[in-house]
Amino acid sequence: MKLELRTITKRFGSVTANDRIDLVVEPGEIHALLGENGAGKSTLMNILYGLHRPDEGQILIDDAPVSFGGPGDAKAAGIGMVHQHFMLVPVFTVTENVMLGHEPTKGLAFLDRRRARRRVTEISHRFGLEVPPDAVVADLSVGVRQRVEILKALSHDARLLVLDEPTAVLSPQETEQLINVIRTLRDAGTSIVFISHKLREVCRIADRITVIRRGAVVGTADPSASEGELASMMVGRPVRLTVDKVPAEPGEVVLDVRGLSLVGDDGVVLVDDLTFSVRGGEIFAIAGVQGNGQTEVTEALVGLVKPTTGSISVAGRDLGPLSTGEILDLGVGYVPEDRLRDGLVGDFSVAENLVLDLYDKPPFARSGALDLARIEADATARVREFDIRPPETTRAAGTLSGGNQQKIVLARELSRPLKLLIIAQPTRGLDVGSMEFVHRRIVAERDRGTAVVLVSTELDEVLGLADRMVVMYRGRIAGEVPAGAPAERIGLLMAGSAPDDQAAVPPGDVASAGVR
Amino acid sequence: MSGRTGPGRRVLDALVRADSVVMTSLSLLCALAVGAVLIVLADQPTRTAMGYFLSSPGDTFTLGWHAVWSGYAALFEGAVFNPGNSGMAVFEPLSNTLLNATPLILGGLAVGTAFRAGLFNIGVQGQLIMGAICAGYVGFAFRLPPVVGLLAALLAGVAGGAVWGGIAGWLRARTGAHEVISTIMMNYLALYLLSYLLGVPGFQAPGSNQAISREVSDTARLPQILGPDLRLHAGLVIAILAAVACWWLLSRSTLGFSLRTIGANPSAARTAGMNVERGYVTVMLISGGLAGLVGCSQVLGTNHALTGDIDAGLGFQAITVALLGRASAGGAVLAGLLFGAFGAGDVVMVANTGVPADVVSVIEAVVVLFIAAPALIRSIFRLPESRGGAAGVGQFAKGWNG
Numbered sequence: 009m010k011l012e013l014r015t016i017t018k019r020f021g022s023v024t025a026n027d028r029i030d031l032v033v034e035p036g037e038i039h040a041l042l043g044e045n046g047a048g049k050s051t052l053m054n055i056l057y058g059l060h061r062p063d064e065g066q067i068l069i070d071d072a073p074v075s076f077g078g079p080g081d082a083k084a085a086g087i088g089m090v091h092q093h094f095m096l097v098p099v100f101t102v103t104e105n106v107m108l109g110h111e112p113t114k115g116l117a118f119l120d121r122r123r124a125r126r127r128v129t130e131i132s133h134r135f136g137l138e139v140p141p142d143a144v145v146a147d148l149s150v151g152v153r154q155r156v157e158i159l160k161a162l163s164h165d166a167r168l169l170v171l172d173e174p175t176a177v178l179s180p181q182e183t184e185q186l187i188n189v190i191r192t193l194r195d196a197g198t199s200i201v202f203i204s205h206k207l208r209e210v211c212r213i214a215d216r217i218t219v220i221r222r223g224a225v226v227g228t229a230d231p232s233a234s235e236g237e238l239a240s241m242m243v244g245r246p247v248r249l250t251v252d253k254v255p256a257e258p259g260e261v262v263l264d265v266r267g268l269s270l271v272g273d274d275g276v277v278l279v280d281d282l283t284f285s286v287r288g289g290e291i292f293a294i295a296g297v298q299g300n301g302q303t304e305v306t307e308a309l310v311g312l313v314k315p316t317t318g319s320i321s322v323a324g325r326d327l328g329p330l331s332t333g334e335i336l337d338l339g340v341g342y343v344p345e346d347r348l349r350d351g352l353v354g355d356f357s358v359a360e361n362l363v364l365d366l367y368d369k370p371p372f373a374r375s376g377a378l379d380l381a382r383i384e385a386d387a388t389a390r391v392r393e394f395d396i397r398p399p400e401t402t403r404a405a406g407t408l409s410g411g412n413q414q415k416i417v418l419a420r421e422l423s424r425p426l427k428l429l430i431i432a433q434p435t436r437g438l439d440v441g442s443m444e445f446v447h448r449r450i451v452a453e454r455d456r457g458t459a460v461v462l463v464s465t466e467l468d469e470v471l472g473l474a475d476r477m478v479v480m481y482r483g484r485i486a487g488e489v490p491a492g493a494p495a496e497r498i499g500l501l502m503a504g505s506a507p508d509d510q511a512a513v514p515p516g517d518v519a520s521a522g523v524r
Numbered sequence: 525m526s527g528r529t530g531p532g533r534r535v536l537d538a539l540v541r542a543d544s545v546v547m548t549s550l551s552l553l554c555a556l557a558v559g560a561v562l563i564v565l566a567d568q569p570t571r572t573a574m575g576y577f578l579s580s581p582g583d584t585f586t587l588g589w590h591a592v593w594s595g596y597a598a599l600f601e602g603a604v605f606n607p608g609n610s611g612m613a614v615f616e617p618l619s620n621t622l623l624n625a626t627p628l629i630l631g632g633l634a635v636g637t638a639f640r641a642g643l644f645n646i647g648v649q650g651q652l653i654m655g656a657i658c659a660g661y662v663g664f665a666f667r668l669p670p671v672v673g674l675l676a677a678l679l680a681g682v683a684g685g686a687v688w689g690g691i692a693g694w695l696r697a698r699t700g701a702h703e704v705i706s707t708i709m710m711n712y713l714a715l716y717l718l719s720y721l722l723g724v725p726g727f728q729a730p731g732s733n734q735a736i737s738r739e740v741s742d743t744a745r746l747p748q749i750l751g752p753d754l755r756l757h758a759g760l761v762i763a764i765l766a767a768v769a770c771w772w773l774l775s776r777s778t779l780g781f782s783l784r785t786i787g788a789n790p791s792a793a794r795t796a797g798m799n800v801e802r803g804y805v806t807v808m809l810i811s812g813g814l815a816g817l818v819g820c821s822q823v824l825g826t827n828h829a830l831t832g833d834i835d836a837g838l839g840f841q842a843i844t845v846a847l848l849g850r851a852s853a854g855g856a857v858l859a860g861l862l863f864g865a866f867g868a869g870d871v872v873m874v875a876n877t878g879v880p881a882d883v884v885s886v887i888e889a890v891v892v893l894f895i896a897a898p899a900l901i902r903s904i905f906r907l908p909e910s911r912g913g914a915a916g917v918g919q920f921a922k923g924w925n926g
C-alpha cells in the first residue's frame with residue numbers, strides 16, 4: 009500500500025503538534041519516523057488511524073484521497089496500528105483482546121472461543137511472539153502486553169502497519185524477533201511506519217528516515233547515517249550518546265535486602281531468595297528481560313507488596329512494618345516502570361502530578377490546605393529544569409507526549425533529598441537528548457551520595473550507568489557482572505544461559521555482594 | 525476530511541470541546557424537546573387533531589404548540605415567578621424551588637464527593653434515613669434550650685448518616701465488598717429500621733396509630749428564613765455552606781487531593797504513598813454525613829416529624845443531581861436548583877394544565893441519560909471524540925466501577 013500524507017496540520021489549543029507535514033511511504037518500505045519527545049509523531053499517526061481529525065491536509069492511500077471517521081474506517085482500509093500506550097482491555101484475556109472487533113462467531117452471535125484461541129496461538133507462533141493465550145491482560149508484565157498489542161495489529165492482516173515505539177519495552181531478543189517479523193512483512197509487500205527513539209535499531213531496519221522537530225519535517229536521512237548525525241538532526245544540537253561519569257565512591261550501606269522472596273497469589277514464586285546490598289554513592293543495576301521478577305523487587309522495596317519471607321532495610325530501618333508513604337518519607341524516591349498506571353494521574357495537571365507524593369508536606373501544604381501558589385511556582389521551575397514540553401503547568405498530564413510524561417515522574421522523584429533512588433526503566437520512551445539529561449541527573453544523584461537501584465532492560469543503559477550489576481532470571485540473581493563486561497555475555501545471562509567462562513563471577517566472590 | 529466539516533459541524537465541534545456547561549445545556553435542551561413530544565402526545569385536543577391531520581395539518585401544530593407552551597409556562601410559574609401573585613406570595617414559587625433544592629443539593633454533594641474518590645454511593649437513601657432518625661430522636665426526646673437543641677439534633681443527624689456511610693466504606697476497604705451492593709443492602713436495613721421504630725411507643729406519635737413519629741420540639745427546628753408564610757428554612761443555608769466546604773475540600777485541601785487521586789488512579793495513589801483504604805472510609809464518612817444532613821433538612825426543617833417516606837425518592841434523585849452537576853460542588857448547587865425548580869413547577873403544571881406529572885420525571889431522567897452518556901450526545905450530533913482515544917468515555921466508565 010502506498011501512503012501519502014499531504015500538508016497535515018493539527019493544533020491542540022496553543023500547541024501546533026503537526027505543522028504542514030508531508031510524508032510518503034512507498035509499498036514495501038520500512039519508513040522510520042524520528043523526532044524528539046513531543047515532536048508530533050504519535051499525533052501524526054493517530055490522525056492517519058482516524059483517532060484525530062486533521063485541521064488541514066489530506067491522506068491519500070494508493071493515490072486516492074481517503075477520509076477516516078474513526079479507527080474502524082482505518083482498519084477497514086488495511087491500516088494496523090500499535091499504539092505507544094496500551095489499548096488493551098485489562099480484564100479480558102489475551103485471546104479476547106487480540107480478537108476484539110473481529111471475533112469469530114459460531115451460529116449467529118456466539119463467540120467461537122476455541123477457534124479464536126487457535127488463531128491467536130497460530131499467529132503467535134508464526135511471528136515468534138510468545139503470549140499466554142488464556143492469561144488475563146491485567147496480570148501480564150508490560151513486555152508481554154506489548155507483544156499482545158503487536159499480535160493484535162498483525163492479526164488484522166494489515167497492508168500498512170504503524171508501530172509507535174513498539175520496542176520501548178522489549179528485551180534485545182524480543183526486539184530482534186520483532187525486527188525479523190517486520191522484515192518478513194516488508195518483503196511480503198506490507199508498508200511499515202516505524203517509530204523509535206533507539207537510533208541503532210532505526211538505522212538497522214529503516215529503508216528511509218524522516219526526522220520531525222517541533223511538529224515540522226526537518227529533513228530525511230539515510231539509514232547509513234551515524235547515530236550521532238541522526239541525534240543532532242533530531243534535537244538540533246550535538247548530543248553525547250555515552251554516559252560520562254567518574255568512578256563511584258561508595259559510602260555506607262543504605263539498602264540491605266536479605267533472603268527476599270515473593271510468592272504470587274497463585275503460588276508462583278516471583279522472587280526467589282534474593283540477597284544484596286547497595287551503598288550510598290553507587291549505582292546498582294538489575295538487568296534482565298522484563299518479567300523475571302525485577303518489577304516485583306522494586307515494588308517490594310517501596311512496600312507496595314510485602315515480602316513473603318526475608319527482610320529489607322533502608323539506612324538501618326527495617327521496612328517490614330512501614331507503609332509505602334512512610335518508606336517514601338525516609339528519603340526513598342521511586343520511578344515505577346509503568347508511568348501511566350502507577351506514576352501519573354492522567355486527568356491531573358502537570359503541576360498536581362509534580363507533587364503527587366509531596367502534596368501534604370511543607371512547603372506545599374499548611375495545616376491541611378494546599379498552597380496552590382507554591383505548587384504552581386515549583387511546577388514552573390521543574391518544567392523549565394526538565395524541559396517538559398509544552399511548558400504549561402495546568403495542562404492535563406495525559407495529553408503530554410509519552411516522553412514528556414516520563415519527565416514529569418522523573419522531575420518529581422529527583423527533586424527532593426533522597427537516600428535511596430529506585431528507578432525502573434528511567435528512559436523508556438525518552439528521546440536521545442532527554443536520555444542524556446536523565447542519565448546525567450542519575451549520576452549526579454549518585455555523586456551526591458544517594459544509593460541508586462536501577463532496573464532496566466536496556467543493555468546500553470545498564471552498561472553505561474551501573475557501578476555494579478546483577479542479571480535477574482526467573483526470580484533469581486543469575487549472576488553478578490563486573491562493570492565493563494561485554495554486552496554479549498550479559499545478553500546470554502539475561503536469556504538464562506550462564507556461560508562457563510568468567511562473565512558471570514560466582515556471586516559469592518564479588519566483594520560487597522552477598523548473593524547466596 | 526472534507527464534506528464532514530461544514531461550518532455548522534465546526535461550531536458544534538468547538539462547543540463540545542469547549543466545556544461541560546455546553547454539554548449540559550445541550551442535554552437539557554434535548555430533554556425539554558423529549559418532554560414537549562410527550563406533552564403533545566398526552567394532550568387530548570392535539571390527539572383528536574392528529575386524527576384529521578391530513579385534511580387540516582395546521583390544527584395539530586397549533587394545538588400541539590399550545591399544549592407545550594401552556595405546560596412549560598405553568599412549570600415556570602410554579603417554579604420561578606407567577607405574574608398572578610401579589611404581596612409575599614410573589615416569592616412563593618421561588619421559596620418552593622429553594623425548599624425542594626435544599627435536600628437535593630446536599631444529596632448531590634454526598635454522591636458527588638464519593639464519586640470523586642471513585643466510589644459510587646447509592647446509599648444516600650439509607651444514610652439520610654439514619655440521619656433523620658438520629659436527628660429526629662434528639663429533636664423530640666430531649667428538651668434542650670434553643671440553638672443547643674438544633675445543634676445537637678444536627679450533629680446527631682450527621683453522625684447517623686456518617687456511620688451508615690462509613691460502614692459501607694469500611695466494608696469496601698477491608699473486604700473489597702463493592703459499595704454499590706453494600707449500600708443497597710443498607711438502604712433496606714435503614715428502611716426496615718425506620719418502619720419498625722415508627723411503631724415503637726415513645727418514638728411513635730402518642731395517641732396515634734399511624735406510622736408517624738413524635739414532633740420535633742421547636743427548639744430543634746430549622747428556622748424559616750423568609751418569614752412564617754413561606755416554608756423555606758435554614759436548611760438552605762446549611763446546604764450552601766456544605767457546598768462551599770465541599771468545594772474547599774476537593775480543590776484546596778490535602779485530604780481532597782488524595783481523595784481525588786484515589787478516585788482518578790488508585791494505583792498511582794498507592795504508589796505515591798497514599799492510603800487508598802483509609803481514603804475509602806474517609807470519603808464514605810463524609811458522604812454519609814452529607815446525606816445525614818439531608819435527613820436533618822427534612823425532619824428538622826420541612827416536616828418536623830418522621831414518616832415512612834421521609835426519603836421521598838431523594839436518595840436516588842441525589843444521584844441524578846450529582847451526575848448532572850458532574851460531581852462538582854458548584855454543579856450540585858446548580859443541578860439541585862434546577863431539579864428543585866422542576867419539582868416546584870411540576871405541581872402547578874399538573875394542577876393548571878392537563879399535563880401528566882410523569883412528564884417532568886421523564887425530562888429529569890432524559891437529562892441524566894444524556895449526561896451519563898456523552899458518547900450518545902456525540903453520536904446524535906455526529907461529533908468526534910473530544911480527546912484522543914477512548915480516554916474520556918473510559919474514564920467515566922471507570923468511575924462507575926469504582
Ligand SMILES: Nc1ncnc2c1ncn2[C@@H]1O[C@H](COP(=O)(O)OP(=O)(O)OP(=O)(O)O)[C@@H](O)[C@H]1O
Nearest residue numbers: 020025045046047048049050051407408409410411
Ligand atoms: N490529545 C491531546 N490534547 C492536547 N495536546 C496534545 C494531545 N495529544 C498530543 N498533544 C500535544 O501535541 C504534541 C505532540 O505530541 P505527540 O504525542 O505526537 O509527540 P511524540 O512525537 O509522539 O512524542 P514522544 O516521543 O514523547 O511520544 C505534544 O506537545 C503534546 O503535548
Ligand SMILES: [Mg+2]
Nearest residue numbers: 050092409410
Ligand atoms: Mg509518541
